[in-house]
Amino acid sequence: MSAGETLDRYRSLILDGLREALAGETQLREILRYHVGMADAQGNPANAFGKLLRPSLVLMTAEGLGAEARNALGAAVALELVHNFSLIHDDIQDRDDVRRGRPTVWSLHGIAEAINAGDLMLTIAMAVGIESGAPIAGALARAVDRMVEGQSLDLQFESRVVATDQYLEMVDRKTGALLSCALELGGLCAHAGPAVVALLIGLGRSIGRAFQIQDDLLGVWGDGDVVGKPQGSDIRRRKKSFPIAMAFARSSGQDREQLEAVFAAPAADGAGNEEDVCDADVSWVIELLDRLDVRLEGEKAVTAYHAEALVAIEALPFVSEIAEEMRALVERLAGRVR
């Protein structure tokens, strides 16, 4: 069974759980239903959901370790709500107007109400987690803590030079925390012991690193039509991604000075908007990255973390069909870039 079909298998179960968690007749709850894609901006039913990757991973892990998917549903829904809380607040922080082709919450309702929407999403997530028991709720709270600390690190990185190990530390928190949590929650729902839970958390970290570095490579070199990232988009926004961290580590002299000048934070206008990096500088940075062989290093890193993930899957006591599906999922999320 392919990774896509695996996710489909859990879809209606997860959607039922989300609908129940987000029920209620307030304006703010309507905004939450809009954000997750179960309603349009007028409150009418819609079907604009995301991939539901994290909750599917919870259910798949629980099943793979001998539990019934249904018994892990609360944990899965709670985690998906946490993910969506982070997206609502992320979009405010990044001033992103559009997510998955739809206007973001803050762009429709203003920053103040979008802060409320994220706060409520997190609160409902925790309430659903608490109903699943203290170990589940505790693991969720730890993951949110790590993720928010990662978000803060990412912000701090905007105004300083970042070494590759600091970059990985940030990725482990910002991207890895919820992936590790998905696997951990699945394990906890299947009453896995501490050694298995530790392996699951490590697997999440490997997937997170491979996925994020691959995403960062696409943010520089683009991918044609697959994800829709145009070439250089992350450079234009001065994102301190993996390639840029590597370029800082490898460059010296005039290159290094020019790199620092391009990535120095520009003055923001009154509304907090920053000027983008100009086309000529974007081209120069890509040319520098090519000269420094950064793309090859990035691809090697993705391959290494992907291999690390496959080793962890091998070591885990998954039933064989789920091990197979898990490998397919890892391939899809964090497969080699070429």
Added chain:
Amino acid sequence: MSAGETLDRYRSLILDGLREALAGETQLREILRYHVGMADAQGNPANAFGKLLRPSLVLMTAEGLGAEARNALGAAVALELVHNFSLIHDDIQDRDDVRRGRPTVWSLHGIAEAINAGDLMLTIAMAVGIESGAPIAGALARAVDRMVEGQSLDLQFESRVVATDQYLEMVDRKTGALLSCALELGGLCAHAGPAVVALLIGLGRSIGRAFQIQDDLLGVWGDGDVVGKPQGSDIRRRKKSFPIAMAFARSSGQDREQLEAVFAAPAADGAGNEEDVCDADVSWVIELLDRLDVRLEGEKAVTAYHAEALVAIEALPFVSEIAEEMRALVERLAGRVR
């Protein structure tokens, strides 16, 4: 014992709990310690804490119902952290630069990092609550849900006429939710039965209403030097407070039209700043409120909710010293205004 001395009695216990909850060597945790007043902006130890009203109320309630204060400390600390989460995000939403005489988190660190700070404060609050057991954590999550919904209602009220019952609904959520939660948590820590818990929640609602309406009266008529609210300050900011809700209910004809014109939301500038109501309009609104006897109605309402609170205290099985202290506290928070 006076209400002030009661709060002092719990102070060092609560501060120890807060210090433990907010320990850790990240920039974001330093910001949280700054916000609650245990550090200055450079990270050096400070002593700029607030009144610690809500956690004191948790401990007082637990003691009053026969439990040891120490056994309610986790619940008390969790609630104080929830309160502080709401203040950090409130200050962003209201664009307030100063709180308790110190620069607010967003004014020091920007909106994006202040959103993270509030998110982390809420997450730590929930983690502390979860350690105190599922009933405590569940009650906390319900209270945060109500509070955030109240915050959203308050925002919606900025752009519409508000009836007094809608105003009270908003106050029960925005102000009452955490006060009710304080009493509920104290009761849960003392293993109180459902009837007692229901009385405690009702007591919190009465205190919240009396306190908020009194605060609203001070926001219109000022109070000289006591709280430092200058006359008309809430009118200047177009706050739909109790007196304004009453004025809409009682006015008609030209008065009503002019009132609507004054409270119509003004165009905001690019940075989201709105023009204040001018001095002449503020004076006219106060004159209208006086003509409509709104102040007297407000004072009657405060007296009625204060009396309701005293009846609830009488009905609760508090040990007599705590019942006495509770009455003193209610008098201080929600005493008659003249």
